[in-house]
Amino acid sequence: MPSPKAKNRSGGGGGSPVTGNGGGRYEFMSLNRAAAPSSSSPLPPPHHHHHPAQRQGSDPLSATARLRASESPTRRRGSGSSTGSGAGQGPGMPEEDCMRLNPSILGIALSSLLAIDLWLSKRLGVCACEDSPWGSVRPLMKLVEVSGHGIPWLAGTAYCVYKSDSSAGREVMLNLFMALLLDLVLVGIVKALVRRRRPTHNRMDMFATFSVDRYSFPSGHATRAAMCGRFLLAHLVLAAPLRVLVLLWACTVGLSRVLLGRHNVTDVLFGFWMGYCQYNLVEMLWLSPQALQALLGPLA
Numbered sequence: 048m049p050s051p052k053a054k055n056r057s058g059g060g061g062g063s064p065v066t067g068n069g070g071g072r073y074e075f076m077s078l079n080r081a082a083a084p085s086s087s088s089p090l091p092p093p094h095h096h097h098h099p100a101q102r103q104g105s106d107p108l109s110a111t112a113r114l115r116a117s118e119s120p121t122r123r124r125g126s127g128s129s130t131g132s133g134a135g136q137g138p139g140m141p142e143e144d145c146m147r148l149n150p151s152i153l154g155i156a157l158s159s160l161l162a163i164d165l166w167l168s169k170r171l172g173v174c175a176c177e178d179s180p181w182g183s184v185r186p187l188m189k190l191v192e193v194s195g196h197g198i199p200w201l202a203g204t205a206y207c208v209y210k211s212d213s214s215a216g217r218e219v220m221l222n223l224f225m226a227l228l229l230d231l232v233l234v235g236i237v238k239a240l241v242r243r244r245r246p247t248h249n250r251m252d253m254f255a256t257f258s259v260d261r262y263s264f265p266s267g268h269a270t271r272a273a274m275c276g277r278f279l280l281a282h283l284v285l286a287a288p289l290r291v292l293v294l295l296w297a298c299t300v301g302l303s304r305v306l307l308g309r310h311n312v313t314d315v316l317f318g319f320w321m322g323y324c325q326y327n328l329v330e331m332l333w334l335s336p337q338a339l340q341a342l343l344g345p346l347a
């Protein structure tokens with residue numbers, strides 16, 4: 048996630064934030080810092096309708112200073128333009144030409160959320176290794192990790208298909224198998240797109256990981272736990288205590304990801320949400336016995 052500091056645009060000196068005294072060094076202004084545009088500023092001069100007092104830089108709008116790439120000192124210097132065709136001389140700036148020099152409230156909120164996420168995840172990573180505060184619980188959490196791993200679920204589901212003696216049972220288990228494959232594909236795509244590194248305190252000693260599993264967002268265990276939890280509750284006739292056990296298992300799998308240091312809290316929360324939605328997709332794409340027969344042939 049980009050930090051709220053613009054890169055130094057040229058080798059120039061410090062220069063005051065944004066007013067860009069030719070040094071080309073820009074820093075994001077905080078929301079309550081407004082710089083009075085200077086004559087050499089690449090910033091467009093304040094519009095005539097601004098109250099004079101606002102021209103002193105107190106105008107909050109100048110706090111949302113914008114810079115048109117074509118007017119940045121480096122670009123302008125390169126163009127040799129000395130006809131004042133710089134700051135704001137041209138027509139209204141098209142939005143896509145502007146680089147916001149001021150993080151929006153949303154940007155600040157997201158950065159704060161990320162900081163809280165990293166801090167909380169670090170605090171909750173109490174089983175990240177043997178000499179962590181809860182190192183003695185690590186073996187149990189690793190067992191929970193295996194219970195949510197893709198391979199045991201795929202193997203277990205395939206075994207149930209093989210042992211099933213009714214077409215209805217086979218239909219349910221085959222759809223669960225397809226759901227697990229769908230989960231792997233979707234999680235793999237999101238991981239490959241987001242490419243968020245796992246927490247620094249994670250000790251990557253997980254068994255049977257795939258290439259994208261080096262990435263943290265989202266938690267594949269959390270998506271699988273949520274999707275399979277919903278699937279079992281919807282398609283298996285379970286007594287109430289067992290239903291509660293399924294829910295507890297799914298929550299424990301998610302919690303274990305953070306306790307083991309495998310994921311940040313947001314990776315798991317998003318994973319739960321994604322897995323919950325994946326189940327809706329599974330229901331929408333439910334494969335009938337005929338479709339399974341056509342798809343898998345004698346296996347169905």
Ligand SMILES: CC(C)=CCC/C(C)=C/COP(=O)(O)O
Nearest residue numbers: 197198255256257260266267268
């Ligand atoms: C190789 C297969 C069939 C599954 C991989 C399962 C796995 C290692 C997922 C990663 O889960 P987290 O993203 O929660 O660490």
